[in-house]
Amino acid sequence: MKPITKFTHTWALNILNLALLSCAVTVAPLFAQDAEHASHQAPAELVREVRQATQQFLDVNNAGPAGYGPAFGCVTGPDHGAMGIHYVNGTLVGDGAIDVAHPEALIYEPVGNKRRLVGVEYIVDAVTWLKNNNNTPPALDGQDFQFVAAPNRFNLADFFELHVWAWRDNPQGAFVDWNNQVTCERL
Numbered sequence: 001m002k003p004i005t006k007f008t009h010t011w012a013l014n015i016l017n018l019a020l021l022s023c024a025v026t027v028a029p030l031f032a033q034d035a036e037h038a039s040h041q042a043p044a045e046l047v048r049e050v051r052q053a054t055q056q057f058l059d060v061n062n063a064g065p066a067g068y069g070p071a072f073g074c075v076t077g078p079d080h081g082a083m084g085i086h087y088v089n090g091t092l093v094g095d096g097a098i099d100v101a102h103p104e105a106l107i108y109e110p111v112g113n114k115r116r117l118v119g120v121e122y123i124v125d126a127v128t129w130l131k132n133n134n135n136t137p138p139a140l141d142g143q144d145f146q147f148v149a150a151p152n153r154f155n156l157a158d159f160f161e162l163h164v165w166a167w168r169d170n171p172q173g174a175f176v177d178w179n180n181q182v183t184c185e186r187l
Helices: 009-024 045-058 126-132
Strands: 069-076 082-088 105-111 114-125 146-148 159-164
Touching: 045 114, 045 159, 082 114, 114 126, 126 159
Parallel strands: none
Antiparallel strands: 069 082, 082 105, 105 114, 114 159, 146 159
8 A cells, every 4th residue: 555645634544444444344245237227328438438347346245355345324415316335445545546447436325235336436635636637627538527625524635526327327417426316215
């Protein structure tokens, strides 16, 4: 793991906590993605790339060995929709890079004691990104990241993020934060 010298103390503690959580969690396997989760529309190129990169994580039991662990509980929207349970890889969050093949978070919808992969989230520390990229906000395949300022619901320093609903259609768009088709009600 690279030294965490570029981050604030709070950011470093959050990354450490996420890494520790990833080692401590075991959940029931997801045996198959059901047909309702495949997009019926022609997906954007980025959605296809994310599906290709995350196919192995359809089975949530593959997330832990790859460094991902659940964080923040099941995240629901302020007035509608949800995101689901974020399985975060603290090492990827802390590397200051964006790589379509390695999302910083996998997003699962709870279905009883199982987890269904619905999307991913790319996350990068804002201070590190802006310092290394000439004050240009990040984008991935033409999709701009959103800026999330501190303080925020996750108690993280300022960061940029982009959701990609690769495994669950989102009527609002494949890159919108909240998805009305995702719920935390099936816990």
